[in-house]
Amino acid sequence: MNMKHKTLFLAISSLILLGLESGGYTAAQTSNNVAIAKSDTARTIAPYFTQATTKKMTPDAKGFIQRWLLLDPINKPNRGNTVFTDSYLRTNFSTEYFPNQFTVVPKNGDKVKVGEQELTWHALESSLYNVKLFRFAYGLRKQIYGVIFWAVTVVNSPQEMKNVRMAVGSNSASMWWLNGKEAVLLSGDRRMVVDDCLSPCLTLNKGKNIIRGVVINGPGMSDFCVRFLDDKGQPIKNLTITYE
Amino acid sequence: MNTEVYLRVCKSDMRVPYDNLKTIIYRMKFKNKILGAAALLSALLSGTTNAQVGKPFIHDPSSVIESDGKYYTFGTGSGGLVSDDGWVWNSGGVRPGGGVAPDVIKIGDRYYVSYARGARKQHASDVLVMWTKTLDPKSPDFGYKDETLVASSNGDDDCEAIDPAFLLDPTDGRLWLSYGTYFGFIRLVELDPKTGKRVEGNKAINIAIDCEATAMIYRDGWYYLLGTHGTCCDGANSTYNIVVGRSKKVTGPYMDNMGRSMMEGGGKLVVAAYGRVNGPGHFGRTVVADGVEKMSCHYEADLDQGGRSVLGILPLLWKNGWPVAGENFKEGTYEIESERRGYALELVVDFVRMSGGMRGFGRNTDEPVKPVASQELADVIKTWPEGKINVRIGDYMFRPHQKWTITAAPNAGGYLGAPYYKIVIAGTDRALAATAEGEVVTVPAFTGAPEQLWRIDQLTDGTYRIMPKIVPNSKEQLVLVSSGDSTPTLAPFDMNSDNSKWNFRAH
Numbered sequence: 001m002n003m004k005h006k007t008l009f010l011a012i013s014s015l016i017l018l019g020l021e022s023g024g025y026t027a028a029q030t031s032n033n034v035a036i037a038k039s040d041t042a043r044t045i046a047p048y049f050t051q052a053t054t055k056k057m058t059p060d061a062k063g064f065i066q067r068w069l070l071l072d073p074i075n076k077p078n079r080g081n082t083v084f085t086d087s088y089l090r091t092n093f094s095t096e097y098f099p100n101q102f103t104v105v106p107k108n109g110d111k112v113k114v115g116e117q118e119l120t121w122h123a124l125e126s127s128l129y130n131v132k133l134f135r136f137a138y139g140l141r142k143q144i145y146g147v148i149f150w151a152v153t154v155v156n157s158p159q160e161m162k163n164v165r166m167a168v169g170s171n172s173a174s175m176w177w178l179n180g181k182e183a184v185l186l187s188g189d190r191r192m193v194v195d196d197c198l199s200p201c202l203t204l205n206k207g208k209n210i211i212r213g214v215v216i217n218g219p220g221m222s223d224f225c226v227r228f229l230d231d232k233g234q235p236i237k238n239l240t241i242t243y244e
Numbered sequence: 245m246n247t248e249v250y251l252r253v254c255k256s257d258m259r260v261p262y263d264n265l266k267t268i269i270y271r272m273k274f275k276n277k278i279l280g281a282a283a284l285l286s287a288l289l290s291g292t293t294n295a296q297v298g299k300p301f302i303h304d305p306s307s308v309i310e311s312d313g314k315y316y317t318f319g320t321g322s323g324g325l326v327s328d329d330g331w332v333w334n335s336g337g338v339r340p341g342g343g344v345a346p347d348v349i350k351i352g353d354r355y356y357v358s359y360a361r362g363a364r365k366q367h368a369s370d371v372l373v374m375w376t377k378t379l380d381p382k383s384p385d386f387g388y389k390d391e392t393l394v395a396s397s398n399g400d401d402d403c404e405a406i407d408p409a410f411l412l413d414p415t416d417g418r419l420w421l422s423y424g425t426y427f428g429f430i431r432l433v434e435l436d437p438k439t440g441k442r443v444e445g446n447k448a449i450n451i452a453i454d455c456e457a458t459a460m461i462y463r464d465g466w467y468y469l470l471g472t473h474g475t476c477c478d479g480a481n482s483t484y485n486i487v488v489g490r491s492k493k494v495t496g497p498y499m500d501n502m503g504r505s506m507m508e509g510g511g512k513l514v515v516a517a518y519g520r521v522n523g524p525g526h527f528g529r530t531v532v533a534d535g536v537e538k539m540s541c542h543y544e545a546d547l548d549q550g551g552r553s554v555l556g557i558l559p560l561l562w563k564n565g566w567p568v569a570g571e572n573f574k575e576g577t578y579e580i581e582s583e584r585r586g587y588a589l590e591l592v593v594d595f596v597r598m599s600g601g602m603r604g605f606g607r608n609t610d611e612p613v614k615p616v617a618s619q620e621l622a623d624v625i626k627t628w629p630e631g632k633i634n635v636r637i638g639d640y641m642f643r644p645h646q647k648w649t650i651t652a653a654p655n656a657g658g659y660l661g662a663p664y665y666k667i668v669i670a671g672t673d674r675a676l677a678a679t680a681e682g683e684v685v686t687v688p689a690f691t692g693a694p695e696q697l698w699r700i701d702q703l704t705d706g707t708y709r710i711m712p713k714i715v716p717n718s719k720e721q722l723v724l725v726s727s728g729d730s731t732p733t734l735a736p737f738d739m740n741s742d743n744s745k746w747n748f749r750a751h
Contacts, residue, residue: 034495035450035507037431039401082481129508135402169509171454189475189483191426191454193509221426225508 045124045139048132052108052123052243063227063235064129065153065211069106069243072119073137073147078218081189084173089187093175093214097148102180105152105210105244123243130169130192130225133215137222149215149222154208156240161204163231166211169196170224174215178202192223204228204239295521295546296661300325300333300555303477304345304407304457307528308540308557308660311355311379315660317528317540317555318346318357325555331658333555338381340388341372345457345526348379349410351419355379356440357388358421360406368399371408371423373440394442395423395433402428403450407526411460411467412437413494420494422469425456430471430506432460432495451496452489452506457526461567466490468567469498469506470514472525479551482523482544487511488567501566515539515569520547521556524569529560530660535703535739537562538661539569557661559702570702572662576750577649577670579640583707583745584726588640589648591633591669591686596624596643619643621671633686635676637730642751645669648676650748653690656697664697664713666690678712682734684724707745709737 057067074097078084098112098119106112108123122140126132131151137144166183168176171192176183176199183199190196215224228236302319308330309316316337318324324337339346339357346359354375363370374391397405404427411420419437424430430452434443452458455471462468468490474483489498489506497505504510515524523544530538537560545551559570580589600616621644628645640646647670652663667676668690675690676698690696697713710724715734722734725743738744 035429035497037403037429037448037450039398043400080475080478082475082478082483191473191509193454194504196509221428 043139043141045136048128048135048139049124049126052125054242057125057241059227059235059237059239059241060129061237062129063229063237065155065226065239065241066126066129066131067153067241067243068124068126068131069108069152070122070124070131070133070136071106071112071150072117072122072140073133073143073149074114074119075117075143075146076148076216077146078216081172081218081220083218084188084190084216086185086187089173089175089185089216092148092216097150101150102177102212105154107244129194130223133217133222133224134220135223144222145217145219147217147222149217151211151213151215151224152243153211154242154244155204155211155228156208156242157204157206158238160206161228161230161236163201164204164236165201165229166199166226167195167197167229168199168213168224168226169193170213170215171220171222172215172217174213174224176211176213176226178211179205179209180212192225194225195227195229198229201231204236208242295543295549295554295556296327296331296333297663298327298332298334301335301549301552302555303542303553304526305528305540305542305555306345306347306357306526307349307409307459308530308538309348309350309355309379311350312383314380316348316379318348318359319542320344320346329657330557330660331663336381337379338386341374341391343372345407347409347459347528349412351412351437353377354440356410358394358408358410358440360408360423363396365399367397367401367404367427369397369405371395371405371421373408373421373435375440390440392439392441394421394435394440395431395448403431403448404428405431407457409457409459410435411462411494413467414462418494420460422451422458422460424452424458426454429453430455430458430469449495450507451498454509455487455506455511459527459529460494461529462494463562463567464565466492466565467494467498469496470527470567471506471511472527473511474516474523474525476523476525476544478523478544480522480545480547483517484523484525484544485516486514486524486527486541486569488514490565512566514567515541515558518571521545521554522547523553524556529567532660532701533737533739535705535737536701536709537704539567559661560704561702561706562704563706570706573650573665573700573702573708573748575651575665576748577647578748578750579642579646580648580667580710581640581747581749582637582726582729582732583742583747585637585729587637587726587729588646589635589724589732589746590638590643591628591645591674592636593624593628593633593645596627598623621669625672631688633674635684635686635732637726637728637732640749644671647671650698650700653692653697656692659699659701662700665700666692666696667698667710678715678722678734680716680718682715682718682720682722684712684732684734703739703745705745707747709744710746711737 106121169192304320305317315327326336327333343361374388377385408423419435429450431448457472500510521543524541528540539560561570598619649670653666656664678695694714699711723737725735727733
C-alpha cells in the first residue's frame with residue numbers, strides 16, 4: 001500500500017466512523033408476493049436476529065440453516081476484497097486467532113481474546129435465510145469493515161447421510177468445515193449468492209455434526225447462507241439445529 | 245493519471261459522501277491526455293476495437309438516447325458524452341447536479357434525467373429527477389426544470405439510494421425507477437410519467453440484492469431486471485459484469501435461468517470481460533429497429549485506451565428469451581453466407597477448375613498422400629473483368645471470388661456502436677457497392693464513396709444485417725437481401741425473413 005492509498009484509507013476510515021453515529025435497518029416484508037421495503041432507524045440486530053433458544057429448530061423451507069453462534073468481528077484491515085486469493089485465504093484462515101478455534105463449540109456469552117480485542121460469542125437465529133454479518137456487527141456497534149467473522153453451529157441428522165453437499169454463498173470470501181474437515185473455500189471478492197459454491201460429496205453423521213465457518217471482508221456488506229443438498233440437488237430439511 | 249480519485253474501491257458501498265470529501269469526489273478526473281490518434285488508429289485497425297472512439301471516457305453511463313439528431317449519455321460527475329453518429333464520442337453533454345450514475349428517458353416531449361446525490365452521511369443518498377425538452381445545450385429549449393426528490397436512504401437503511409434507472413412500462417404507460425447498490429436491497433418505486441414525481445403513497449419494493457447499476461427493460465411479456473455484479477473501480481482488476489433475471493410482473497420476483505431469485509443473488513450473465521476490455525457495468529438498452537438492438541455499458545478498463553473507463557456499445561441478442569451481449573463485428577476475411585439458403589456471396593465470374601480431380605476407383609491406396617494446393621487469387625484474377633462485376637450467391641467452395649475482407653473504413657465515421665466498413669474481395673481493392681438501381685455490384689477500387697460504406701449490425705438472433713450507408717439517388721434505407729437463393733439485391737429490412745440475414749464465416 002503506497003502513501004496515497006494509506007491517506008485514502010484513513011480518510012475512508014474516518015468517514016466510516018462518521019457513518020456510525022446512528023443506526024437503523026430496513027427489513028423486507030412479503031405482501032401479495034411483493035417485498036415491500038420498510039425503513040427503520042433503530043440500530044439493533046433485532047430485525048435480523050433473535051436470541052437463539054433451545055427449542056427444536058429445523059432448516060427453513062429451502063433448507064437454510066438459521067441458528068448460529070457468531071463471534072464478534074476480529075479486526076483484519078483490508079482496503080479491498082480483491083486480495084482474497086486462495087493462498088491469502090489459506091494463510092489467514094489457518095492462522096490461530098484464539099485458542100481451539102478449529103475445535104471449540106462455544107456457549108452463548110463465551111469470550112475469547114484476539115490480540116487486544118475481547119470478543120464475545122453470540123447464539124443467534126437469523127430471521128432471514130441468510131446471516132447478515134454486517135447487520136450483526138452494525139447492530140452490536142462493532143467494527144463493520146476490515147473484519148473476520150467466525151461462525152459455528154451443530155446439525156443433528158436422524159441418520160447417516162452420504163453424498164450430501166454443503167452449499168454456501170458468502171460475502172466476501174469464506175471457508176467452511178464439516179466435522180473438522182475442510183468442506184469448501186469461497187475465494188475472491190464475492191457477493192452472497194445462494195448455492196454459489198458446493199463442497200465435494202460429504203457424509204453427515206448420524207447425530208451431531210459441527211459446521212464451522214470463517215468469513216472475511218474488507219469494505220462493504222457481509223453475509224452468508226448455508227444449506228445441505230442431497231444427491232439430487234434438493235435441500236435437506238430433516239435436520240435439527242442446536243448450538244451446543 | 246489521477247486514479248486516486250476512485251473512492252469506490254472494490255465495493256461500491258464504500259462510497260464516500262461527496263460533501264465530506266469534495267476534492268476527491270467519486271468521479272473520474274482524468275489528467276492524463278496521452279491517448280493519441282495513433283493509439284486510436286491502432287485500435288481501429290487491429291480488428292479488436294471493443295469500445296467507442298474519440299474520447300469516450302465515462303463512468304456509470306446512463307442509457308444512450310437520441311436528441312436533436314445526436315446521441316447522448318451522462319455519467320458520474322456533471323458531464324456527459326455526445327456523438328453525431330454513435331461511434332465517435334466526445335464530452336459535451338450537460339447535466340447539472342453532479343452526483344453519480346444518472347439515467348435518462350424520453351417521455352412525450354420531455355427528457356427525464358435521474359441521478360443520485362450523497363447526503364448527510366455515508367450511505368445516505370437522494371435520488372432526484374428533473375426534465376428538459378432537449379439535451380442539446382445549445383438549443384433555446386435546453387434547461388432542466390422541476391428537480392424533485394423521488395427516493396432516498398438515510399444511511400441506516402438496508403439500501404443506498406443511488407444508481408437510478410427508468411422503465412416506462414409499454415403495456416400500461418406506468419413509469420418505474422429502480423435504484424440501489426451492493427449496500428442492501430435494490431428497490432423499485434413508481435413515478436408519475438407526466439411529472440417525473442413519485443406517485444403519492446407509493447411504497448418502495450425490494451427486488452434484488454447483490455447488484456448495483458440496475459436497469460429494467462420489457463420484452464415479449466417479460467420484465468427484465470439487469471444488475472451489475474462484481475468489483476467496481478479497480479481498473480484492469482475490476483470484475484464488474486452484468487447479469488439478468490426476469491419476471492412476469494414488474495414488481496418481481498425476478499428469477500434467473502435456474503429459477504433462483506435475484507433476492508437470493510441470482511442472475512444470468514449478460515456480459516463480462518472479453519478481448520482487452522474488462523468490467524462491463526451499467527447496462528442500457530437501445531432499440532434501433534425491429535431485430536436491431538444495442539446495449540450500452542462502461543468498461544471499467546479498456547487496455548487499448550490506457551486502462552481507462554470507457555463507453556461500450558454492443559449488439560444485444562436474445563437467446564431463448566434471455567438477453568445476452570453480442571459481439572461487435574471483427575475485421576477479417578470471411579465467407580458472407582446467406583441465412584436463406586446458406587450459400588455465399590460471390591463475384592459473377594467464371595468458375596475456374598483447379599487441380600485435384602477425383603481419383604479413379606480401385607487405385608492403389610498405398611500411394612503417398614499429397615496435399616492439394618488451394619486455388620489462389622493469382623490463379624484466377626486474370627480471368628476476371630476489370631470493370632464492375634456483379635455479385636450473386638452460390639455454394640461456397642473457398643474460392644477467391646467468394647472471400648471478402650472486411651475492415652473499418654478509415655475516417656468514414658460510423659453508426660451506433662460501430663464504424664462503417666469496406667467490403668472487398670480478399671487480396672484486392674474490389675469493393676462491394678450499392679447502385680442507384682437498388683442493386684449491389686463490385687467496383688474495381690474502393691474510393692470511400694458512401695455507397696461503398698457498409699453498416700454491419702448483429703441482429704437479436706445472432707445473424708447480421710448488412711446495409712449500405714446510402715443508396716445513390718434514394719432516401720430509402722435498404723439492406724443486402726437474398727431475393728432468390730442465388731440472387732442478391734437491396735430491399736427494406738425484414739427481421740421476419742431470412743432473406744435479410746447473413747452470417748460471416750471464417751474458414
